[in-house]
Amino acid sequence: MSLSGKVSLVTGAGSGIGRSCAIQLAQEGADLALWGRTESKLAATGAEITRLGRECRWYPVDVTDIHGIPEAVQTTRTECGEVDILVNSAGVNIPQNAEDVTAEAWDTIMDTNVKGLFFCCQAVAKQSMIPRKTGVIVNISSQAGKVALPLRAAYCSSKGAVDQLTRVLALEWAEHNIRVNAVAPTFVETPFTAKMLSDRKFRDYVMNKIPLRRLAKPEDVAAAVSFLASDRSSMITGAVIPVDGGWTIH
Numbered sequence: 001m002s003l004s005g006k007v008s009l010v011t012g013a014g015s016g017i018g019r020s021c022a023i024q025l026a027q028e029g030a031d032l033a034l035w036g037r038t039e040s041k042l043a044a045t046g047a048e049i050t051r052l053g054r055e056c057r058w059y060p061v062d063v064t065d066i067h068g069i070p071e072a073v074q075t076t077r078t079e080c081g082e083v084d085i086l087v088n089s090a091g092v093n094i095p096q097n098a099e100d101v102t103a104e105a106w107d108t109i110m111d112t113n114v115k116g117l118f119f120c121c122q123a124v125a126k127q128s129m130i131p132r133k134t135g136v137i138v139n140i141s142s143q144a145g146k147v148a149l150p151l152r153a154a155y156c157s158s159k160g161a162v163d164q165l166t167r168v169l170a171l172e173w174a175e176h177n178i179r180v181n182a183v184a185p186t187f188v189e190t191p192f193t194a195k196m197l198s199d200r201k202f203r204d205y206v207m208n209k210i211p212l213r214r215l216a217k218p219e220d221v222a223a224a225v226s227f228l229a230s231d232r233s234s235m236i237t238g239a240v241i242p243v244d245g246g247w248t249i250h
């Protein structure tokens with residue numbers, strides 16, 4: 001198993017893509033630390049990982065509480081060991097017409113998707129990765145970082161920022177042997193998209209934009225994440241890999 005003996009920290013691990021990534025990494029031999037806001041959802045993911053025979057602990061951490069992140073990383077390191085792999089999946093979207101976007105919605109999206117993600121990278125790199133001169137970070141971006149999507153002024157801005165952040169961190173931390181990459185999925189069937197995809201018109205619009213004519217599954221994203229987390233991608237850093245069935249090629 002390619003990730004045997006590695007400790008992976010996954011944010012937003014209670015549901016959707018984060019949950020699927022955590023399980024995939026465990027299937028490849030990693031032990032897991034799960035972060036998220038809702039303890040019961042983290043515990044459910046944790047139970048699946050324990051059944052796979054891997055070590056797993058979970059921590060209720062809100063990534064927008066940026067001053068609490070260094071201490072949460074410290075606790076995670078003490079109880080789980082040094083973090084080898086960080087997957088940043090915690091994220092939010094609040095669909096609104098551009099003319100109706102409120103300052104509160106803008107801040108919630110940016111604070112979670114960009115600021116929280118950045119300070120998770122910073123704390124894990126500083127405490128676990130830079131001192132040991134090794135580490136892998138995978139950010140869950142979105143096709144929204146590259147193409148415009150209606151009702152998503154703040155969300156698209158946040159994912160564009162994640163793409164740029166990924167490249168800057170890859171450049172700065174290459175000297176510490178830390179690789180930083182991102183994956184950029186199209187619409188994935190998760191609790192995040194359940195309501196919007198239940199609208200037939202919207203679902204048809206999405207399907208027509210995807211040349212492969214299907215929505216992504218959380219497992220499609222997890223497969224790309226596990227590749228980027230493993231040594232199979234040891235020459236890849238600063239990349240944003242689309243997992244979009246071809247949406248962004250036309």
Ligand SMILES: NC(=O)c1ccc[n+]([C@@H]2O[C@H](COP(=O)([O-])OP(=O)(O)OC[C@H]3O[C@@H](n4cnc5c(N)ncnc54)[C@H](O)[C@@H]3O)[C@@H](O)[C@H]2O)c1
Pocket residue numbers: 011012013014015016017018035036037038041061062063064088089090091092112116140141142143184185186187188189190191192193
């Ligand atoms: N589902 C999609 O179609 C899709 C497509 C492209 C990108 N993404 C991205 O994938 C990531 C995961 O989305 P998902 O579809 O799994 O959604 P989800 O809602 O199922 O999971 C997101 C998780 O993040 C957690 N979270 C949110 N804010 C948090 C915070 N402040 N602190 C800690 N945890 C927090 C939520 O509680 C939830 O468990 C997000 O970054 C999202 O932008 C999703």
